[in-house]
Amino acid sequence: MLRIGVIGTGMIGQDHIRRMTSVLAGVEVTAVTDVDVETAKRVADALPGAVVHGSGEDLIADPGVDAVVVCSWGPTHEQYVLACIAAGKQVFCEKPLATTEEACRRIVEAEVGHGRRLVQVGYMRRYDAAYRALKAVVDSGRIGAPLMMHCAHRNPGVPSYYEKESAITDTAVHEIDMVRWMFGEEIVAVRVLVPRKSRNGGDLQDPLLFLLELAGGAIVDVEISVNIRYGYDIRGEVVGEDGTAALGEPSPVMVRGGGRLAMPVPADWRERFIRAYDVELQEWIDSIAAGGPPVGPSAWDGYAAAVVSDAGVAALRGGDRVGVTLMPRPALYEVAP
Template identity: 80%
Template sequence: MLRVGVIGTGMIGQDHIRRMTSVLAGVTVTAVADVNVDTAAAVGSSVGARVHESGESLILDPSVDAVVVCSWGPTHEQYVLASIAAGKPVFCEKPLATTAEACLRIVEAETAHGRRLVQVGYMRRYDTSYRALKAVLDTGQLGAPLMMHCAHRNPSVPGFYEKEMAITDTAVHEIDMVRWMFGEEITAVRVLTPRRSGNGGDLQDPLLLLFEMADGVLVDVETSVNIRYGYDIRGEIVGENGTAALGSLSPVRVRLGGQAADPVPVDWRERFLGAYDVEFQEWIDALRLDGRPVGPSAWDGYAAAVVSDAGVAALRTGERVEVALAEKPKLYDVEVPA
């Protein structure tokens, strides 16, 4: 049984605790910590977990085999580095850290340790539809991939959402997904600003991002974060011989009153609920097998941060911005893709 400690008992932390205590197999939650001690105490008591006053204390708890970090983004670096120092596997919700420099420090620490310990929470890789799309691509039946069209649409976003977040918080999922989908790095980014939606107030929304992949594939990503009708994720690959796209938004099609409709998910939790379950079960299984994760790595978290920074620069300048990555350590050369 894998004994897990969870740092951060807010919405996503509580959801992962629910997942590990009532849905998944081979895992138990033995410890929790949160800056809000009362919340941590309530969550901990509900699952019989020990409550720690700090994330560092939780990491050093001998009853914790592996750590899940769901705390505020700026704290991720310290908890991931502390987990590496303790030699404990750590699952970190995105972002791996809030700057590319901090992500690189994590990469360097893990490389010095000499064994993979870190997995980053990019759940698109575990979604049934995305996996089916990649399976079609990998057969070669489409021929060489040429382009991919993506859309990431939200009904609304909170008031603190800023235009850069359309890249760093929203499109970052597509950034990781296309690197995994094509097995290539993104080498340059452009950002176009269409006519502004009246639903977003002063926010520049939508945006159109254009990624250049190392093999010449072009990927466009539309981010529309105040589109009102629902949470809508789309993706289509254009190959030499044909195309392949993500399936329907809903497993059910309703015909009623002279209309046919596919219900649209209301938010990311509804759309990717199954992906989160698969993501965590595979993480648990990998750690129980040989103690190391095989999903999105610290390098993937670092690369996503560098591409995001390039996207923000492209948004601000209107220019094409090249992506400059550090040399990839050999530790990450052989990875088992999710």
């Protein structure tokens, strides 16, 4: 049984704890910590034998913790991931890996210095059944070489603390990682186009059109609409030389009645990707239990996403095409995105 310590017992931390204690196999949560001590104690009360630690570093050092799940505030991720590497413990870090390119680079360098992969980043799109089916078609060659991809990332609304740059750093970052994985190539340049502003966007510039250029020449457009009201709608279509392949509709059921044909739309990301989160953590647990390194998104993937995200923010602010320059890929991450 793999013993997990969870750093951060807010919404996503509690959801992962629920997942590990009631859905997944081969795992138990033995320790928790949070800056809100009372919340951490309340969560621990529902976990038989779980210890509440005063800091993330204390939890990582606990001999009763085999591996760590980091769900704390983004700016704290670097310190906890680096502490896990120093302790030689596997760590699953919710995105972002860290909040700056420099911090991500330090994590990559620390892991390379350790000599073995210990870090996995929580980009769950790679575990969604629809995205995996789409990638299987692309990789099979059935539609020829992929030339373009059209994506949409639509939210019914966003919280009050959401900022202009969040459209790239918090929303489109999922497409940034997904596209690198889907095409098996790095992103080399980005641009942001600004259409007519929605009356629902408040002070935000919403929507945006995010353009990604890949190393092999393919181009991806991402519509980012974060106040579209009607629901949480994720779309993707790859255009190849000989055909196209697209994600299926978001609902498995269509309702006919009253002279209408209706198809429910997910209310939020939890509803749309709940199964992907299950698969993501179960595969991480299984890989560690088998004694191997994690096989999901790596520290390099987290670093690359941060660099592209920074370029996207620069493009949003300046309106120009911005190139993406990555440091040389270490041999530890020689497998394609």
